[in-house]
Amino acid sequence: MALPNQLITYRPGTIADSYPIFIIFEETLADLIRRLGSSGPTSWQNPATLEQMWQERRSMYEHLARTAAYFWVAERAGQIVGFARSIRRDDVLELTEFFVRPGEQAAGVGRELLARAFPTGGAKRRIIVASLDVRAQARYLKAGVYPRFPVYYFGRAPEITTIPTDLTIEPITASPERVEILAVLDQSLLGHRRDADHTWLLSDRQGFLYYRDDQPVGYGYAGLRSGPFALLHPHDFPAVLAHAENLAVTAGRPHFGLEVPMINRSVVEYLLARNFQMDAFMAVLMSDAPFGRFEHYIFTSPPFFL
8 A cells, every 4th residue: 555645756757767667657557458357468477578678668768758848757765656758849748658556546646747747838739649547537638638539559460462552662861851851741740740759760660751753742660660650642551551561571570560540541441451450458549629630640659659
């Protein structure tokens, strides 16, 4: 049982906190999955899998620490028991993480962390890619963000597939000119640019620009984790995803998956026809106002941010 809440202290987080908060995330996620009724194994139960997950996600945690707008941790007796973090891209504030250890929940720690990391003023828009944890949902609603649509993970063993297309697909080089193209596409589809995230994505996975008649019409990222994908024309998704899946086969990866906004009908229909399986764990996009053209979009995997 947790000790009285007055023994909790709060401080700004640093990049040195990356591993401790990763452990809290994994413990809390395993507890949430159990409470949602799943009996499947989680990384938390297997030290080797947990270490592999950390190595895969370390650069993302460090990227979020370096570019955070607000990053707060809660401690008891010098040990981190919860944290919350948000990023600001243009004038959009996005809560990327909000987790409190199971034994410390329902004692006011979450309320204090959320107030520090996700303030109600100072941003044009506030967004979260959230779990369906009821207690967290209540806090988010009180913070003024509301559900817009669910986000499901679709995955399967990749297979070579061919989709005819008139697109030209080119690898992205990390140059100011290419980042500016990505920014223009983001402005059109999301309403804001996020250069810092593209810089990290290009260091973590292979980026591609898609052209038609020498004009950029979208981008996508493939690798150990795939996404985001953004296309001006949704009918191009089958060809783009076939290209990404073929890369997974060529790389010898046993699995290929995507975080799909369920209003993206073109992608949902394509993946179901290809016998992709939907994961039971669902996220939901929440925001203080509708925004974006998400029928043109696939989220970053894992979906810590858009």
